[in-house]
Amino acid sequence: MKWKLLFELFVVFFKIGPISFGGGYAMIPLIEREIIDKKKWIRSEEVSEVFAIAGTAPGAIAVNAAIFIGYRLAGFLGALAAMIGVLLPTTAIVMLLGSLYFLFKDNALVEGAFLGIRAAVVGLITYAGIKVARTSIIDKPTFILFFLILLSLLFLHLNPILAIFIGALAGILTMTAKKKIQQKREEKTHFQNKQIREISK
């Protein structure tokens, strides 16, 4: 019985995997159709939790969502079956495309095509950056942090891995500072209120 479930998990995600172009969120409607409506593995209220967890953990949203749903249904082995299911077709397709590219990259037509494609890739990455900026740069501290990191990456050749750790640290420091400022403000108003009360007496 358990093996049947594991196999089903593998098959469902094997089918969903190839359709997850351009990041995992394109997968949400597919997950809804296959896993909620057809298989009834999770309820539709749970989808937001699935994607909250998938977005929190490092890695691709689509793969993370598969791992989490697999885990919910059949523990560690379920997570593994779902992960292999979603990974196998995409890895195979990317390897096939890659080998074609390495085979034909010196062909004049392909060389020309890739000149154009590289410009489009810059557009694609810029687009991803703009999309992320809308939800990540929300106030002055986040804007300053973004700006300083971009400058350090460009001109000081800051190591990108280091940038990630700096970000986590800066987040903790800024939030602590914000809390302290708020506390002081509250103390101040508290003190003022007290004074007003004493005067009115």
Add this chain to the structure above:
Amino acid sequence: MILINLSLLFLFIGVISFGGGFAMIPVIEAEVTKRGWLTTSEYTDIIAVAGMAPGSIASNSATLVGYHVAGVPGAIVSSIAITFPSLILILLIAVSFNKINQSPLFHSIFYGLRPIVTGLILFAAIKFAISNGLIASTFSWQMVILLSIFALSLFVLLYYKAHPVLVILASGIVGAVIFS
């Protein structure tokens, strides 16, 4: 030995790849060029091929770097290595998600991480623009054409929600017609 190097690198990148794959583009670029496995220009092509296939751009580019460096075994090892940390971390998070989600420390970390992710992605865009001749110190018609392809791609992605694969294919056709 090269397989061990590949798996160690991508295991580590798997652990830090917060906020989807695009922020990992400059991280992988810095590491593979430092090791002399690829040039920035070759790596741009890998990102292009990675974007044409389904799946995450980070794990796809890991697969292709592995394939370029050590053939099919390299591709398989890299693909597993970059995904394995997700498996372990999801299991850990799944057990205590409510607790994590309510912790102020967790929210502080992500408050700082998100602008960094944005910075990393735009840094990758600028770096690729320079290394592929979109931004150059001397004027050329090729630069004008490349910038037009860039601007048009960004425009249809932003305002017409065009499919990324379609954008890559269309620019490939334009490139093949103009440049060959």
